[in-house]
Amino acid sequence: MIDRMAAATHPAMEDLDLPTVMHALADPIRLGLVRLLSDGEERAWGDLDAPVANSTLSHHLKVLRSAGITRTREEGKRCFVRLRSDDFEGRFPGLLDTTLALAAEAGTGVADVRLHSAAA
Amino acid sequence: MIDRMAAATHPAMEDLDLPTVMHALADPIRLGLVRLLSDGEERAWGDLDAPVANSTLSHHLKVLRSAGITRTREEGKRCFVRLRSDDFEGRFPGLLDTTLALAAEAGTGVADVRLHSAAA
DNA sequence: TTCTATCTTCGACGAACATCGAACGATCGG
DNA sequence: CCGATCGTTCGATGTTCGTCGAAGATAGAA
Numbered sequence: 514m515i516d517r518m519a520a521a522t523h524p525a526m527e528d529l530d531l532p533t534v535m536h537a538l539a540d541p542i543r544l545g546l547v548r549l550l551s552d553g554e555e556r557a558w559g560d561l562d563a564p565v566a567n568s569t570l571s572h573h574l575k576v577l578r579s580a581g582i583t584r585t586r587e588e589g590k591r592c593f594v595r596l597r598s599d600d601f602e603g604r605f606p607g608l609l610d611t612t613l614a615l616a617a618e619a620g621t622g623v624a625d626v627r628l629h630s631a632a633a
Numbered sequence: 634m635i636d637r638m639a640a641a642t643h644p645a646m647e648d649l650d651l652p653t654v655m656h657a658l659a660d661p662i663r664l665g666l667v668r669l670l671s672d673g674e675e676r677a678w679g680d681l682d683a684p685v686a687n688s689t690l691s692h693h694l695k696v697l698r699s700a701g702i703t704r705t706r707e708e709g710k711r712c713f714v715r716l717r718s719d720d721f722e723g724r725f726p727g728l729l730d731t732t733l734a735l736a737a738e739a740g741t742g743v744a745d746v747r748l749h750s751a752a753a
Numbered sequence: 754t755t756c757t758a759t760c761t762t763c764g765a766c767g768a769a770c771a772t773c774g775a776a777c778g779a780t781c782g783g
Numbered sequence: 784c785c786g787a788t789c790g791t792t793c794g795a796t797g798t799t800c801g802t803c804g805a806a807g808a809t810a811g812a813a
Binding site for chain 3: 810811
């Protein structure tokens with residue numbers, strides 16, 4: 514679980530470059546995740562329903578986190594994810610908002626990521 | 634040369650999806666090319682000075698073209714490239730402008746693509 | 754402690770990618 | 784014609800990526 518003692522490693526925004534961020538946003542699943550989180554609310558890891566195995570989902574969340582796009586918080590046995598909007602906006606102004614607007618539309622190749630039954 | 638008779642193949646904007654576009658923008662060289670073209674002016678292929686072999690440059694330009702980001706025109710023996718801003722803006726509003734603004738800044742991991750000596 | 758739920762990491766696989774040099778084809782100038 | 788120029792395409796190479804299942808690690812419950 515993310516190495517509970519070191520907490521999920523979040524990069525400093527100034528260490529990120531544009532290609533890295535673009536690459537993180539260049540996958541249907543990851544875009545689906547970003548879209549699901551677009552309201553700024555925090556979501557429980559276990560509530561995420563993506564069409565891939567858990568190990569793959571974990572990988573995608575790591576890529577997003579490594580690109581400064583999301584933040585992960587640990588609480589006991591569970592994890593919670595949300596966008597890192599403020600920090601990100603400071604480093605890459607406009608990019609997240611623009612991407613969210615585009616990902617919100619249909620027919621853009623964004624994967625169908627939703628919440629399991631118990632939508633909060 | 635792009636098959637002179639069929640002209641460089643440009644995709645219809647409605648056939649493009651977001652992951653494809655993001656992927657095209659997730660490479661330092663391609664971002665450098667986009668930045669060089671950011672003023673909307675047309676550039677001669679042969680004037681492009683990127684830190685890769687010609688065959689690689691050709692590949693990158695094809696990726697950008699396939700993603701609807703650039704347009705290629707052929708004139709006799711030479712080629713000219715420019716951004717496909719209008720079409721692109723219609724399909725992915727704000728994305729190109731936002732990317733251009735970010736790519737214009739230093740320290741964002743964008744490759745140094747410029748013009749050969751004879752800048753036009 | 755032992756079991757269970759939760760997420761990460763490992764190891765492996767095929768596919769896709771960036772890169773190069775060489776070969777190709779088309780065009781234009783002698 | 785012949786040769787030079789221009790850009791694409793081919794073939795090869797090493798890397799990265801997305802994906803999975805299995806194994807690992809942690810925290811809480813029994």
